[in-house]
Amino acid sequence: MSAPTFRLYNTLTHETEPVEPIEEEHLRFYSCGPTVYMYAHIGNFRSFLTADLLRRTAEALGWDVTNVSNITDVGHLTQDDLVDPGGADKMQQALEREGERFANIYDLARHYTEAFLEDWRALNLREPEVRPRATEHVTDQLHAVVELVEKGHAYATDQGVYFSVESVADYGHLSGNTEAQQLEATDRDVVEDPDKRDPRDFALWKHDPEHLMHWHSPWGWGYPGWHIECSVMGMHYLGDRFDLHTGGEDLIFPHHECEIAQNQALAGHPVVNYWVHTRFLQVEGEKMSKSAGNFYTVRDLIQPGPDDAHVPASIRARGGVDPLALRYTLMQGQYRKPFNFTLDTLHTAARHVRRFQEVAERVDEALDADADGPDTLGDRLDDIYDRTLAAMCDDLNTPAATAAALEGATAIEQTDRLSGAAAESARAWLARTNDLLGIIESEFEAEERAGATVDPGLDTDHLSGSIDELLQDREDARESGEYARADAIRDTLEALGIEVMDRPEGPEWRREVEL
RNA sequence: GGUGACGUGGCCGAGUGGUCAGGCAGAGGCCUGCAAAGCCUCCUACGGCGGUUCGAAUCCGCCCGUCACCUCCA
Structure with a gap:
């Protein structure tokens, strides 16, 4: 069978388009990563999972993949545009909240970065080729800001340096926010910079010698704006033309809108061809929030503490769910559609994941037994795999892909007596399906099986x-x-x-x- | 107000003109000492109103409803 065409919805064009990499059969893309000021929640990981599935699908097509996924370890203002002399910053707030736990802001960033990477592996996400940290590229960011000022795309005031939105055409195209007045915040309880030339202009550099993280610049001590880091790191590792950029839907505006403007101004041409955005999930039909009691971090569900009262007791009692069940759950909605995360879906997912694992065990036993007989499964499983891959190529249709994969499990279960030949086909199918979907066995567990520590979730x-x-x-x-x-x-x-x-x-x- | 997405059976969710999604829950059967697991069978829906068409969940229009974003957010 010829490979299906990989198609993705491009926010920039509002259309589902064939993915045509700049370098043939080599997908190069950037994924916006987390700001490390708390444990990542399941919504964060829905977005990172999209990037992982994108990678796996490309790899299943035989493509090379180069993925850059950043860690934002610089605190940015809670109100991004506003230069607040008080420096109310997400990471600083976290430090104030949990001050006794951390020696300083860098310690806090390190802690949450490590926790994030643990969650990443637990959910069986493949590692990006490069995982740059914003703090390691501040000099690059400063160079970019200087360049933008020199090119007339930015200007300095007493409080910072701003990107001039009217210096580039098409600002607002990605989000559709083209009217100037839409871009003005209605409530501003913090003093804004009176020297800004256009309310839409956004900060590239903030003058603030008191900020917990600050660097020296031509405009004095301060720190970089939020949007510039992704432009700089993306182009640093992927060049000034690369294929694709992923992130959560909230990043469409302002973050990616600003990034596009910066890219255009720095490179003189568009840098990214496809923009892929993951919708926010809801939990039990509502927006996830701590006050609603439906806010779950990844570790809440896979290794809850006994006192995590907001985690359902049934999950706490068994020491958390299989991380692959959480991954499977997040795949039960297509990344671009509204998705309602429920415990019921999590429960069903746990059953399915275990079913796959039991099928795998049965296949391994049949492989050892190596009974005589024809391969009654190979053709059927090949067809099922083709349909699984086709579903993934269709804008990452994970519900259809997992449904197809389930048919494979049924096909194997229906076979009363697996011949050695059939077992080999089944084993190959399991491996390919797991490569594509990552829901059968964890690649990291297999890697670390030698020195395996007991899964804290299994106390039996x-x-x-x-x-x-x-x-x-x-x-x-x-x-x-x-x-x-x-x-x-x-x-x-x-x-x-x-x-x-x-x-x-x-x-x-x-x-x-x-x- | 602006922008975008979406409304499918008890529930979750595929499906872009004519043929079966799949799963969960439920019912019956096989198997079992009884169960469990697995297998087989059953449960046939497309928000509303118009329109296009031989034929629409699928295309078009209007209406109703839900959700998200519009400088905290993945």
């Missing part, structure tokens, strides 16, 4: 000896017809969250996934 390991004893007792009871006693033992196990299955070859147990 120390119990398995006594579980085996109980099961043997139950078998003895069953053989002697003492079914009441056998059922009582099973009830005991179920109370511990252990499911018992009497298979023809003997009893098996596993943890329940009920939430």
Whole structure:
């Protein structure tokens, strides 16, 4: 079968377009990463997951991929445009909030960066080729600001340096915010800079010697504006023409709008061809917020603390859900459509992920047994994989892709007796599907299996000896017809969250996934 | 007010002119000492009103509703 055409919705053109890399079969893209001032939440990761799926789909097509995904470890003003002498900044606020935990702002950034990378791996996201930090590129950012001033695209006031929006054509095209008055904030409770020439102009540099992070510049001590870092790091690593740029929908305006203007001014031409934005998710039908009690960080769900009262007790009781179940859940909505994250979906996802894993176990056993017989699965699984890939190529249609993958699991389950040949086909299919979707087995766990620490979510390991004893007792009871006693033992196990299955070859147990 | 997205069965969600999505929940059956798991079968919907068409969930128009963004946010 010929490879399907990879198509993505481009915010810039409002159309779903074929992805045609500048370098043939080499996708180069930039992903806006997090500001590291708190633990990342599941909405953050919906967006990063889009970038991961983009990569995996391109790789499945045989393309090379170069992805740059930044870490924003410079605090920016909570009201981006406003030069607030008080320096109310997200990271500074975090430091004030959690002051006793961290020695300084850099320590805080380091902590949340490490936590972010742990979550990233837990969710089975592939590593970007480059993960630059904003603080490592401040000099580059300053050079860019100087260049913008020299080219007449920016000007300095007492309070900072601003990009002049009217110096580039087409400002507002990406977001549709073309009217000047739309670009003026209605409520401004912080003093704005009276020397700004146009309310739409945005800050490139903020003069503030008191800021917790500050650098020397031609305009005195201060720190860079938010938008310039992505322009600079993107072009630094990917050149002044690259394929694609990803981020959350909130970044369309102002962040990416400003980035496009800066890119145009610096390079003299458009730099990025495709802009891909992930919609915000909702949780239980509402916007996720701490006050609504539906705000979940990744670690809330995969390794909650016993006192995380906002995490449902059923999840806390079992020490968190399988991270792949969380990943699977986030894939149950296409990245561009409204998505309602619910515990019900999480529950279903956990079942599906376990089902894939059990199919994989069965295939591995059949591989070892290597029974004679024809390959009854290969053609069918090839067709299923083709449809899975086609769904991903269709603007990352993950619900359709996972539905197709599930058909593969059913196909394997339906086969009563797997021949060695069929098992090999099934194994190959599982590997390809996992490469594409990442929902069957974690690449990082496999990597680290040698020195594997016990998953904190699984506390049955120390119990398995006594579980085996109980099961043997139950078998003895069953053989002697003492079914009441056998059922009582099973009830005991179920109370511990252990499911018992009497298979023809003997009893098996596993943890329940009920939430 | 501006911009964009979206409304499919009890629930989640595919599907861009004529043929089956898939899953969850539910019902029946096979299997089982009974269960569980798995397998088989059943449950047939497209916000409303017009229009185009031999034929529309699918195209067009209007209306209703939901959501998001419009300088904190992925």
